[in-house]
Amino acid sequence: MTTSAAPLLSVRDVSVHYGKFHALKGVSLDIHPGECVGLVGESGSGKSTLGKAVLGLTPTTGGTISFNGHDITKASKRQRRQLANDIQVVFQDPYGSLDPAMTVGQILAEPLRVAGTSAATAKQIIVEMLGKVRLPADSVDRYPSEFSGGQRQRIAIARALVRRPQLVICDEPVSALDLTTQAAIIDLFIDLQRETGVSYLFVSHDLGVVRRICHEVSVMYKGEIVEHGPADVVTTTPSQAYSQRLLMASPVADPDAQAKRREAWLAIRAA
Numbered sequence: 334m335t336t337s338a339a340p341l342l343s344v345r346d347v348s349v350h351y352g353k354f355h356a357l358k359g360v361s362l363d364i365h366p367g368e369c370v371g372l373v374g375e376s377g378s379g380k381s382t383l384g385k386a387v388l389g390l391t392p393t394t395g396g397t398i399s400f401n402g403h404d405i406t407k408a409s410k411r412q413r414r415q416l417a418n419d420i421q422v423v424f425q426d427p428y429g430s431l432d433p434a435m436t437v438g439q440i441l442a443e444p445l446r447v448a449g450t451s452a453a454t455a456k457q458i459i460v461e462m463l464g465k466v467r468l469p470a471d472s473v474d475r476y477p478s479e480f481s482g483g484q485r486q487r488i489a490i491a492r493a494l495v496r497r498p499q500l501v502i503c504d505e506p507v508s509a510l511d512l513t514t515q516a517a518i519i520d521l522f523i524d525l526q527r528e529t530g531v532s533y534l535f536v537s538h539d540l541g542v543v544r545r546i547c548h549e550v551s552v553m554y555k556g557e558i559v560e561h562g563p564a565d566v567v568t569t570t571p572s573q574a575y576s577q578r579l580l581m582a583s584p585v586a587d588p589d590a591q592a593k594r595r596e597a598w599l600a601i602r603a604a
């Protein structure tokens with residue numbers, strides 16, 4: 334994966350507070366076009382908060398988030414609506430994230446309608462998108478309740494991609510699925526990335542999943558990124574010995590930081 338191009342997303346020293354609680358403490362990461370960056374860490378470390386900050390769902394209290402070179406933390410409501418074309422999200426729960434009263438066709442048409450796409454063009458895009466996520470064209474007339482968890486996640490992915498975004502925030506998108514279905518959905522994410530060049534910020538507890546799909550991985554611990562590296566190096570052997578080796582090889586001299594990194598690794602491996 335080449336990272337010589339300018340980053341699509343550049344998070345710099347970002348902080349988020351919930352009241353007095355400092356949930357993100359000066360977090361930085363880059364995502365380049367066509368890249369998948371994984372965000373792993375124990376529960377409560379701030380992964381979803383970072384995703385929400387990028388989506389503009391949580392206000393930041395410091396730092397910048399640049400998308401295509403523009404700081405989006407200061408975006409107006411109008412600019413945010415435009416950004417919705419470019420930054421989309423897939424959530425964990427394929428049951429709760431789809432409106433049960435809408436057909437799949439209506440679910441996929443909604444973001445296109447908001448974007449001002451004509452009904453005829455929308456129909457064409459929806460049929461094409463259903464093919465891309467490997468669902469039959471007659472799915473348009475069916476309701477979410479008629480689909481399995483994995484199929485529902487395919488619908489949610491189709492909804493996220495229908496406006497051809499440049500970046501998709503994937504917030505634990507396979508953790509509610511059984512292992513076989515997880516593997517199929519991960520393959521789908523990879524295929525769609527190859528076909529469309531979309532970038533992913535892929536939030537997960539699961540190092541195996543992250544190793545399969547991500548190019549780079551950031552490890553979060555208590556609101557900070559404590560480790561970052563290529564996915565194959567960071568996650569190839571998540572054994573204690575390997576973690577130790579990583580820690581020993583680390584250029585970080587600060588013993589405090591070393592201790593945090595060690596705790597983060599142990600917590601993730603135990604999850």
Ligand SMILES: Nc1ncnc2c1ncn2[C@@H]1O[C@H](COP(=O)(O)OP(=O)(O)OP(=O)(O)O)[C@@H](O)[C@H]1O
Binds near residue numbers: 356376383
């Ligand atoms: N709206 C909120 N108000 C107050 N505190 C919050 C809010 N949302 C999250 N937090 C707190 O911020 C911290 C980070 O939460 P966040 O959901 O980002 O973690 P996470 O790493 O995504 O966890 P998980 O893997 O369990 O989803 C946690 O301590 C959480 O309790």
